[in-house]
Amino acid sequence: MRLYIDPGTGSMLFTILIGLVGAGIYSARMLIVKLRFILSGGKKVDMNANRIPFVVFADHKRYWNIFEPVLREFDKRGVDVVYMTASPDDPGLQNPYPHIRGEFIGEGNRAFAKLNFLKAGIVLSTTPGLDVYQWKRSKEVQCYVHILHAASEATLYRMFGIDYYDSILLSGEYQATDVRNLEKLRNLPAKDLVEVGIPYMDEMKVRFEKAGPAPKHETTVLLAPSWGPEAIFSKYGDQILKVLLETGYHIIVRPHPQSYTAEKDMIETIMKKYPESDRIEWNRDNDNFEVLRRSDILISDFSGVIFEFAMVYDKPVIYTAANIDTSVYDAWWLDTPLWTTGILPRIGHELNGLNLPMLHSIIDECLNDTRYAKGRDEARSEAWEHMGEGAVRTVDYLMKKYRELNPAERPDKEA
Structure with missing residues (x-):
């Protein structure tokens, strides 16, 4: 018979153990300090030694x-x-x-x-x-x-x-x-x-300014989904790639690294149906600098790359609205709306099941509509103080x- 301890109980037991050990070590250290004080004839003991x-x-x-x-x-x-x-x-x-x-x-x-x-x-x-x-x-x-x-x-x-x-x-x-x-x-x-x-976005901005714009290229769309039930591939499957390829634009697909393990079967199925070609490429670079630099527009969900692309590279985004269950987050305690949900419509266009067939026209609108450039300026002003x-x-x-x-x-x- 094997004894099974679920992860929650294991974590609790580890916490109790660490607390007991920690209290013991702290008490032992205090005892050593007192002994040193006594043995030194009452001279001051440096409590900060080895800190x-x-x-x-x-x-x-x-x-x-x-x-x-x-x-x-x-x-x-x-x-x-x-x-x-x-x-x-x-x-x-x-x-x-x-x-x-x-x-x-x-x-x-x-x-x-x-x-x-x-x-x-x-x-x-x-x-x-x-x-x-x-x-x-x-x-x-x-x-x-x-x-x-x-x-x-x-x-x-x-x-x-x-x-x-x-x-x-x-x-x-x-x-x-x-x-x-x-x-x-x-x-x-x-x-x-x-x-x-x-600091890290300051670094990205300096690097981007040094590199300059990407060489002249055909319009390039970067699809960078996150992973999980609210992510783009979970919602729309390979249908989004079908619609994107119909635009005639060059498509780069960069799934979240976790997708290759947590959603392995789904990703492999989609990659098999839409393999690399002159119209589509699958990107797994450790450093996303170049792929962001040579993309003209980003399509993503609740990934932080949205703000990096909009605020550092100053390019438009298309996003899917995630049904965020705030009950497990600190935000649940507050009666104010999330800054993220308020800023997204100002920096890009929402993608959903109803307007997915119209993705081509949405891409063109985002590339040419100046209101999104204004929204990106507002995002930088509100969330990136002391730039540089x-x-x-x-x-x-x-x-x-x-x-x-x-x-x-x-x-x-x-x-």
Whole structure:
């Protein structure tokens, strides 16, 4: 007879175990400090010995692009940072920056077990759920800082996703309003809310400006669906490719990487029916820069690539409206509409089952209608403050915060 423990129970047991172990380790450390104090004849014991001033944590390698501009700025200032990742093949482990040390800390619970006993000044992360799931606040971390990884709501995380961070780095005023409203509803202490911009999108913009427009080419449509029951292929199947090919435009299909595993049979069936040709190509590049650069219009669903394409590349989008069930998200607590649902009609045209046969004319309208260009300007104004200054402002805040917490220490060479 085999004993089965469901994932929920397993997670709960892991949390209890980590809590007990953490309490034991903390008590043991306090005992050691007291013993050192006694044995030293009452001399002051340095409680901050072996503490890492700055730690950046990524739960997956896909977030390296979020952190690299910030880490480069730290390195430029001669400040040492430890970049901890839960991906063994994270590019950050082989980074070229002398002051940035990459460290693989294990996958899944192994990573969280290390983080739960971390001794650090400031921890910067884009991972939600601190002190909610397996990742617990360490008693020996002074400040936890969250940085968003998309130009959208801070409330579209699973419930309580950012409640137990000390600071949140934002890119728009509407995000700060949402966070403050959640704090009031839940009677939470006020966090530091700092509007720094979007460092990774600043990076994309610089790269795009250096590369310049793509060489002259035929009109190219990029279909970049996400995955899941509300995604484009789940809703429309291969019918959307049939309609797109009838436009006569060049079509690039770039499914979400998860589709190739979670929806393998469906993707393979569609690829077999519509194989690569001179009219259609399937793209799986790790870096989406070139495919976005040479596309004239994007069709997607609830993927964050919509905002990157519209706000960085300044090109029109066609989107499918997702029936988002906010009951599991922080947004459910608020009586204000989502910023995302309000901005999408201003930057592009909605695609649905009724107008799918008219996709050709919708594409042409989006390529030529100036109101969508105006909408893109509005999106940048509302959700991308301090454009071009994101990394500098982020590091400015982190350094300032560290000095406030440790006025006797000077971790940077420039100070």
